[in-house]
Amino acid sequence: MTVGNTRLDAMVAHLRRQGHRISPQRLEILRELAGSPDHPTAEALHRRLLPRFPAMSLATVYKTITALKQCGEILELQFSDRENRYDAIHPTPHPHCICVECGAVADPPAPDTERFVASLVEASGYAISSHRLDFFGLCPRCRKKHGV
Structure with a gap:
């Protein structure tokens, strides 16, 4: 399966x-x-x-x-x-890389995200129920198109 x-x-x-x-x-x-x-x-x-x-x-x-x-x-x-x-x-909150040119969205590996959120909870006292962590830039296809 x-x-x-x-x-x-x-x-x-x-x-x-x-x-x-x-x-x-x-x-x-x-x-x-x-x-x-x-x-x-x-x-x-x-x-x-x-x-x-x-x-x-x-x-x-x-x-x-x-x-x-x-x-x-x-x-x-x-x-x-x-x-x-x-x-x-x-389907649960996780980081994304988003291309500012074509809009492509990718899921980068981010193994320490849960630990990062836990540290924010501890430091801030907030009961965090959700989060969104996005990184913006050019995807590999758009980088190649622009010679970057």
């Missing part, structure tokens, strides 16, 4: 426990999200699925994303100047 299938199974089980029906369209949305390391937008996800489900509406994608957010099975990355992106592979 692959990591994508493990995530898919977890998302399906959680949605079913919450009383959500798993239609063929919804299952494909979940499958695409579970195997998508590129943090797609809802619109990109919809475009990917249209060849297989020509009658699928964008609203179906958004409703599925909303259900996943309510269950804690997807992480939404909100941007003021770009479309929101979604991460179902790692």
Whole structure:
């Protein structure tokens, strides 16, 4: 069983426990999200699925994303100047590298993130319930394009 299938199974089980029906369209949305390391937008996800489900509406994608957010099975990355992106592979807060040119999003390895958050809790006294740690720059493809 692959990591994508493990995530898919977890998302399906959680949605079913919450009383959500798993239609063929919804299952494909979940499958695409579970195997998508590129943090797609809802619109990109919809475009990917249209060849297989020509009658699928964008609203179906958004409703599925909303259900996943309510269950804690997807992480939404909100941007003021770009479309929101979604991460179902790692649905808990973690660092991201974001390209300022093309908008690519990557999950850098960050093994000490939990320790860092714990130290912030200890130093500040805050009960931190969530966090977002983003690094902005040029992705390898854009760096190559600019000769950087």
